[in-house]
Amino acid sequence: MKHTEIQTRDVFYVSDGTAITCETLGHVVLGQFSFVPNEKTFPFVESEDKVADLVKQIQQSHDKHGVKPLVFFSMVVPAMRDQLLQAPAFFYDVLESIVQRVAEDTQIEPKPKLQRSRSVSKDSDTYFDRISAIEYTLAHDDGISLKDLDKADIILLGVSRSGKTPTSLYMAMQFGLRVVNYPFIAEDMKMLRLLPEFEFQRHKLFGLTIEPERLTQIRQNRLSGSEYASSEQCEQEIATIESLFRREAIPYINTTSLSVEEISTRVLEKTGLKRRLF
C-alpha cells in the first residue's frame, strides 16, 4: 500500500525522561523525508496511566488519519514499553538497537537506567560548572565587562549582529565554556585597533564575520531604514573588521549561512577548544 499522497504525518516523541534525545534524532530523521511532520512531545511518561492516555491519543490519530503515526521513543521499564507498543503506530526505539550492538561488540553488559540528562544529584560539579559558565558569559556579553578575561575560554569579536551573543550563550549552556564577546563599534573601527585588554589574551581571540548583504538584512529586520542598517555602513564595517582580523592574525569564520549550533561547533573545531560538558 502506497501513501505517497499523504502530505503530513502525526509524529510522537515519547520518553520516560525529557524526550530530548527522541526529538533530536527523530527530527533529523524526518528531515530526510518530504512529508510534513506534525510533532508532539510526551516527556516523563513514567506511569501506566500516562502510557494508557498516550495509547489513546495514538489510537485517535490513527483513526482520524487512517494511517499509523510515527512514534520515536525510549522507555526503560519493560512493562510500560510493552503497553506502549500495543498502540497502532510505527515504533522506533531510538536507543535499543544501538545499545544492543554496543553490548555485543564490547562484550559488556548494559545497565538500563532512566534517562537523566545532566542530572543534578548524580553530578553536582557539572551543574556548578554549567551555571558558572552561563553566569560568566552573561556578565561578559556584548562588551559589558572586560574584567577577569584570564578566566575566559574564548573571546569572540565581531560587528554588531554578526551572531556573537547567541553563539556565546550556546557555547556556555551546551559546552560549559566561559565566553566573552565584544562588539566592534565605530570608534574601534576608525582606529582599527585591538583594545589593550586583549593584548594578553591574543590566543583566545576569535572573529565572526558575515556577508554584508546578510548583515544588512538582519539589521533592517531590527532597525529598518537606519544608517546602522544601510548597506554602505554594513559593507564598510565588514571590510574594516576583516582587515583587522587579517592584520592581527585573528582566526575567523563567516557565519552567513550557519545556525548557532554550526557556528559554535566550527569555533570548537578551529580553535581546538574542548567542550567541558556533553
Place this chain on the structure above:
Amino acid sequence: MKHTEIQTRDVFYVSDGTAITCETLGHVVLGQFSFVPNEKTFPFVESEDKVADLVKQIQQSHDKHGVKPLVFFSMVVPAMRDQLLQAPAFFYDVLESIVQRVAEDTQIEPKPKLQRSRSVSKDSDTYFDRISAIEYTLAHDDGISLKDLDKADIILLGVSRSGKTPTSLYMAMQFGLRVVNYPFIAEDMKMLRLLPEFEFQRHKLFGLTIEPERLTQIRQNRLSGSEYASSEQCEQEIATIESLFRREAIPYINTTSLSVEEISTRVLEKTGLKRRLF
C-alpha cells in the same frame, strides 16, 4: 573475547554536519555502560582528506589500546562513508537504520541530505524567531525589565538561585520561547504579594522552588558564610514563596534534582506551552 577488564574506551563522534546528533545519542547510549568513554568529536568531515586523517587517528587509537574504539557517525556521501568504514572500529550509524525503517513503514523514499541543523539560508524565519526569543529573554532576565510582558510566553518566578536564569535561556535558545524571569527579593517576601505588573499576566506565571538544603548549598558555593546563604534564610524564603504560589494558585515545580533540560521540559509539560522550534 571478553573485555570486562577495560575501564575506558575511545569514542569518536563523526559527522559531515555538527555531529550534535551523534554526540547526543552516543552519550546517552554510553550512559548505559560501565566503562568510562574518552570522547572526541569530529564535525564537518566533508572531504576525503579529513576522512583519511580521521581513519589514521582511529587506527592509532586501536593500536595504542589493542581494542577497537567506538564510532558513532552520520555521513551522507557514500564514498566517504565507505572510506571511514575501513578503519578498525565498531561503527554505529545513528540515522541509517531508522531512516530505512521509516521509509519501509511509510512507503516514502528518503532524500538524503547533509545535516544542516536550523540552517539559516533554508529557514530564515526560524533564525529571526530564535534570535528575538534570546534577546527578549536576556532583556527580561532577573527582573531587569518588566516591560512588554504581553509578549512573553511564560514568566518564571522564584527566589534567587532557584534555576530561573539558565532555564529561561535554555527555553529561549532551544524552544524559541520568550521568557521573563523575576526573582523574589526580601521586600516582596515581607509583603507576600505579586507585583501589579503581573496581574494581567497571571496565566503566564510559573514558579520554581527548591529544597532549602540544596538552595543553601548553591548559595554557599556562591557567597560562602553570608546571611544570604544561611540555612535559616533559605528555609524562610522557600517557605514564604511556596505559600505565595499556593495562595495565588501559581503552578510550580521543585527543581532540586533536575537538570536545566529537565526543568525546561517539565515547564512545557505542566503549562501545555508548545516549543516554537526544534
